[in-house]
Amino acid sequence: MTVQGGVPDTSEARAAILERVRAALSAKGTHYPRTDSPEGRPSDIPAPAGTTHAVTELFVERVEDYRATVVRCPSTGLGAALAAALGEASSVVVPAGFGTDVPGQLLRERDVADVHAVEGIDAVVTTAALAIAETGTIVLDHGPGQGRRGLSLLPDLHVCVVRADQVVLTVPEAVTALRPSVMAGRPLTWVSGPSATSDIELDRVEGVHGPRTLCVVLVE
Numbered sequence: 001m002t003v004q005g006g007v008p009d010t011s012e013a014r015a016a017i018l019e020r021v022r023a024a025l026s027a028k029g030t031h032y033p034r035t036d037s038p039e040g041r042p043s044d045i046p047a048p049a050g051t052t053h054a055v056t057e058l059f060v061e062r063v064e065d066y067r068a069t070v071v072r073c074p075s076t077g078l079g080a081a082l083a084a085a086l087g088e089a090s091s092v093v094v095p096a097g098f099g100t101d102v103p104g105q106l107l108r109e110r111d112v113a114d115v116h117a118v119e120g121i122d123a124v125v126t127t128a129a130l131a132i133a134e135t136g137t138i139v140l141d142h143g144p145g146q147g148r149r150g151l152s153l154l155p156d157l158h159v160c161v162v163r164a165d166q167v168v169l170t171v172p173e174a175v176t177a178l179r180p181s182v183m184a185g186r187p188l189t190w191v192s193g194p195s196a197t198s199d200i201e202l203d204r205v206e207g208v209h210g211p212r213t214l215c216v217v218l219v220e
Contacts, residue, residue, distance in 0.1 A: 052164065055133045059167045060218065062136025066193025068214040075219050078161070079103065082125060085159045085215040089122035095151060097144025098127065100161070109147050118150055123157035124211075129181060129188075131167045131216075132174045138162060138216065139174060140189040141181035149187055158211040160191070164220045 060070050073081035083103045086092060093107045102125050112118045127145035128138045138160050140146045152158055168174050178188060194214040 052167075055167055055169050056164050056218070056220070058169075059131055059133035059136060062133065063193070063216055064136075066136055066214075068136075068193045068216060070216050070218055072218045072220060078217070078219060081217050081219075082159065082161075085217055086123055086125070086157070089157055091121050092123045092125060093118070093121050093147075093151060093155065094125050095145055095147025098125065099145060109151060112151075118154040121155045123159060124151050124155045125159045125161070126152055128160050128162050128166060130174055130177055131162045132171055133167055133169050135171060135192060137171075137174075137190055137192045139178065140191070141178065141186045142189070143181070143186065149189055152189060152191075153211070156211055157213045157215070158191070158194075159215045159217060161217045161219060164218060 060072070063070050069085070071081045071085050078100055079102075082100070086103065091107060092102060093109065093112050094102050095109045107121065112121060124147070126140065126147060129141040129143065129146070131138045140149075140152060140160075142149060146152070152160075168177060181188065191214065194212055
């Protein structure tokens with residue numbers, strides 16, 4: 001490690017660590033291209049092999065591991081699936097651009113501009129930018145149908161509609177697909193199950209930092 005102007009230059013140490021990681025992965029038969037060369041651009045990394053059905057089934061399994069609910073339906077049954085997911089929610093906010101009729105007492109995004117108004121809403125229904133099978137994560141980039149970030153974080157119930165063709169296998173695939181959203185300056189919200197935290201005694205408490213209940217409506 002060299003020192004420039006009294007400040008350690010960590011670039012050499014970082015490069016050495018990355019080379020050791022690549023060597024270890026190569027020994028296991030796993031190849032990751034260098035990220036400092038054209039070969040390592042995310043768009044050039046091949047997607048792992050796997051059928052759409054297998055990827056979808058893995059996503060469902062991981063989402064349920066997080067104590068979230070998955071409702072599966074065909075596109076023609078989306079209205080009924082939303083009604084089942086919303087249950088007894090008496091007030092539901094739907095972001096602009098959602099594009100599907102939602103049953104119940106609906107509020108539009110423009111009607112709940114105030115944070116305190118959103119806190120009083122029972123549920124929010126959104127779409128998603130994509131979902132990740134390996135981690136059971138849904139990602140919102142807050143485009144049409146997803147609303148501003150507060151809409152998906154403050155109501156107690158978040159119902160998120162995900163199409164099967166939006167489910168990718170790995171986080172690197174998701175990062176590559178989300179590049180246009182990042183370049184456009186959109187915020188990203190990564191959701192893995194309902195909001196939960198644990199104290200030092202590992203007592204789990206849900207709903208502290210976001211919705212207490214997450215329901216993913218998977219349209220197949």
